[in-house]
Amino acid sequence: MEPVIRGVSYVLVHAPNLLVHYGTTQRLERHKDPDSPYLKDIYRNLRAYDTALAYPPYQTYIGNLTPAELEQVAQPWYEGNKVEPRRFGPYGEILPEDEFYAWMQRVDVFDLVWLEKGFLAEIKDRLGSHPLWTEEDTNILGAGKDREAIVKRLEDGSAVPLTLGDRLVGCVRRAHELDENLKAEVMAENTACKASAVLALRTLLKTNGVDAGEIEYIIECSEEACGDMNQRGGGNFAKAIGEHCGCSQATGSDTRGFCAGPAHALVEAAALVKAGIFKNVVVVGGGAVAKLGMNGREQVAKGMPILEDVLGGFAVLISQNDGRNPIIRTDSIGRHKIGSGSSPQAVMQALVAEPLDRLGLRITDVDKYAVEMQIPEFTEPAGAGNVPAANYRMIAALAVMRKEIERKDIPGFVQRHGLPGFAPTQGHIPSGVPVIGYARDRILAGEMQRAMIIGKGSLFLARMTNLFDGISFLIEANPGLREEEAQVDRETIRRLIAESMRKLAEALLREQEQGGE
């Protein structure tokens, strides 16, 4: 029986100060020209938390708006408060940066994240009222550090700062004196990734009423690497995340594939459940600090605020078929093969057409396609265009070539089978997975039959290959547990009992006969 999508969560973390210190665009700019106007004015161009809360795509990501409702909001979305600024939504929340620093310290088990005493005292009450934060979490935080101790570590170069504007509130220390993989910047990046993933997994468990002890396996699928100088990407984020979510019965591992990581991880999770190896597998991904402010210079040059100001996180629970939740069709996974070729046509042929052909389906039989769901306002100023729209047009063009639609129907196809981009440019975060929550809800409501989730990855960035990558799968309405399977099971049980009784009777007879002799 096919595995099902039992639950999802989506979280964002507003992180403007992490953006300033650790986003690669800002770091490179600081390296090249520390006095650049972009850096000089950077705080003026960042959005306050309340402004980010009112950003329509973010409200869509956490489920307070549907993508269809987002489409009705007038663009530009970043101007004015066009939707209600709500922190919590059905899928998760948008966490403020000061609380996130506490989450970073909470998940750090090597005393590397230090928060200043006064700051900790200020936010402890607020943390205590958070639905996912426990008294034990508060106790683990402790009393905090003296400001002087933090300043000393920053001055001797063994730590990097955690700030709120011009206020120093903490630091992240290095985990090794010489190892580049354990230096303070890397520890800050990895701890932020881990903390946002913990937030996503705790949210998944809570909002879907799942007992953490049910989780048997965790697949982490971000784009960070944790390890040391002898094994740069040794891992393992997965268990490190589960440890802070009560998943005491789980093990796990990390799967990487650039932006396609989540789609690969979901296929692996589906396979583990389908094979009966595990009943409940979580796929989880935290945020990418490096990508904060990625296109910030271009946005500011166009008179916009710096929009890429959140870390993303998500978690999906794949479970055995319950007869209710949407299924993952494991019988036809789309994959961009090594020999597929890199032209847009070859890519879409491999990811969209081939898996549909195997099932005898047409491109138009899929209600919605989940492609790269980047918010267009983020990428258009940098010249990368509207990424989801470009992907939908490629799928439409393939449908034209296959004579499923007319060329003039391309805009209509994009409208019917596409969605507006609503995910931040966080690499793996926008790649197909943001749509799973929406598709699951629509399928459960009987408003959608089928969606295709497509993950695409830029393998060439690692300079190991020029190859591109992608993997796709279909999710469909659950047809219910099949009657014949239940009957087969009952028949099998009857047969086994009958065989056992016959063997017992034969054994008794033999015993009697032997006794008679």
Added chain:
Amino acid sequence: MELKGKKVIALGDRDGIPAPVIEACVKSAGAEVAFAATECFV
């Protein structure tokens, strides 16, 4: 534009036209590819 004998730097886009495709195209028109890379802005 005549590409024959020209040197070309090909910068592709992950969600648009990737570099290997541009490379194949300009090579077939007689150009020499000095550098080719696909970039990702997301």
